[in-house]
Amino acid sequence: MTPEKGQDMLRRKRVLLGLAAIAALALAVGDVRAHGNEHGEAKATIGNAKVTISYNRPALKGRDLTKMIQPGDLWRLGADIPTTIESDADLDFGGTRVPQGKHILLARYVEPGKWTLVVSSKDRFHYEPSARIAEEPMEFENGKDPTDALTIQLSNKGGRGVIEIAWGTLRLVGAFVPAK
Structure with a gap:
């Protein structure tokens, strides 16, 4: 084989490898978007803290x-990617x-009518008790009007950060305050 042919083959391999890498990346990104879950974000300033919750919004689509x-069970409060609080x-x-x-940010379904909000260093799939940073009870109620797409709202109510979660008829409310 001549040096020119060897270099030509090497170039072809590099091009094919590059195309394969681009295709793999496109498939990975497409897989996340294939579910059709739109991104949601809730922001509020609580005391001197700027807080953002980022999540993907799954739809019930008739599921119970x-x-x-x-x-x-632990629930990741979203779809495709972990829900985060920053x-x-x-x-x-x-x-x-x-x-x-x-x-x-996770939710734990303790028993019917009883939920907790969990702040963790690991997502639901890698969760272990040592990953729990904080866990506190949430208020629970059944809503009258079902919400098909998961919705998380964050607001400042009297200096408290209030997290409201709605999906189907499920309504959960958790709260936090700026640390002193």
Whole structure:
């Protein structure tokens, strides 16, 4: 084989490798978007903390939420990617200090009518008790009007950060305050 042919083959391999890498990346991105879940974001300033919750909004599409999650289960509060809470200042969830930065936000279905909000360093699939940063009870109620797409709202109510979660007829409310 001549040196020119060898270099030509090497160039072809590089081009094919590059195309394969681009195709693999496109498939990976397409897989996340293939579910059709739109991105949601909730922002509020609580005290001196700028807080953002980022999540993907799955739709029920006729499914029964009560059959999708069982007592004891952790719920990632979204779809495709972990739901995160990010703050530029420390927060206090039920007396537990949560350091500034980005953390995973989960919900635990304890038993019918009883839920907790979990701030974790690991997502639901890699969760272990040592990953829990904070956990506190949430208020629960059944809404009158079902919400097909998961909705998370964040607001400042009297200096407290209030997280409201709605999906189907499920309504959950959790709260935190700026850390002192």
